[in-house]
Amino acid sequence: MKFGKSIGILGVAAAGILLGACTAGGDNQGLEYAPQMYHSVAYEPLTQITDETQGDWLSNREDGKGEFYNSNIYNPHNMNMREPVANTVPRTKDGYLPYRLKAFELEEAALIENPVELTDAVLDEGETLYIQYCSTCHGKGGEGDGKAGEIIGGVANLKGGAYINLPEGHIFHVITKGKGRMGAHGSQITPESRWKIVHYVKQEIQKQ
Ligand code: HEC
Numbered sequence: 001m002k003f004g005k006s007i008g009i010l011g012v013a014a015a016g017i018l019l020g021a022c023t024a025g026g027d028n029q030g031l032e033y034a035p036q037m038y039h040s041v042a043y044e045p046l047t048q049i050t051d052e053t054q055g056d057w058l059s060n061r062e063d064g065k066g067e068f069y070n071s072n073i074y075n076p077h078n079m080n081m082r083e084p085v086a087n088t089v090p091r092t093k094d095g096y097l098p099y100r101l102k103a104f105e106l107e108e109a110a111l112i113e114n115p116v117e118l119t120d121a122v123l124d125e126g127e128t129l130y131i132q133y134c135s136t137c138h139g140k141g142g143e144g145d146g147k148a149g150e151i152i153g154g155v156a157n158l159k160g161g162a163y164i165n166l167p168e169g170h171i172f173h174v175i176t177k178g179k180g181r182m183g184a185h186g187s188q189i190t191p192e193s194r195w196k197i198v199h200y201v202k203q204e205i206q207k208q
Pocket of ligand 1: 133137163166174175179
């Protein structure tokens with residue numbers, strides 16, 4: 001009889017535990033067997049949780065913090081991601097450094113070298129781009145006699161005077177930021193295309 005009674009008690013206890021496991025809902029997943037099997041300890045870069053008490057009720061972590069606490073104390077600001085290495089600069093999606101010179105910084109711009117290799121194909125593309133973006137004012141031959149240029153007036157003759165010796169970086173800068181009566185073209189023409197135009201202006205218009 002005693003044996004039967006213990007079985008009965010065991011049965012009730014087992015049913016209790018089973019029912020206890022059925023309380024899942026919201027952020028309570030009920031009773032879990034070996035919770036560390038479910039809750040990854042990986043550092044999640046986009047869901048950093050800095051509150052050490054989050055998930056306290058569930059935790060059996062060795063460091064005594066809440067189960068959901070997810071921050072890396074060895075990183076700056078306890079971030080899960082690392083900060084970029086000091087003095088590194090992210091490139092743009094075309095692989096160029098961001099262009100940070102201001103419109104008036106022409107002297108600095110003059111020091112920049114053309115990163116695009118000069119080839120016949122590049123000159124062809126430069127010509128197409130020049131005709132598309134510049135010839136309306138500067139004219140096909142660069143003499144400042146484009147149709148729109150006639151109306152605007154004061155368009156530089158790229159073949160004349162001091163213009164002939166302009167450094168490539170200077171021309172790139174003027175296309176990017178504009179100068180005086182010429183508007184900025186930085187938002188319309190990609191950096192690579194601007195450098196191709198510079199090659200075309202130097203080689204074919206100024207014959208330098
Ligand atoms: C809307 C007309 C217009 C367009 C389009 C235009 N320019 Fe100009 N450009 C001017 C005018 C006007 C000036 C004279 C600016 C001034 O000094 O006031 C000028 C000046 C320049 C200069 C001389 C800069 C200096 O240091 O004095 C260069 C080089 C130049 N343009 C290149 C280009 C190139 C390359 C393009 C095509 C991407 C282009 N421009 C498109 C009107 C234009």
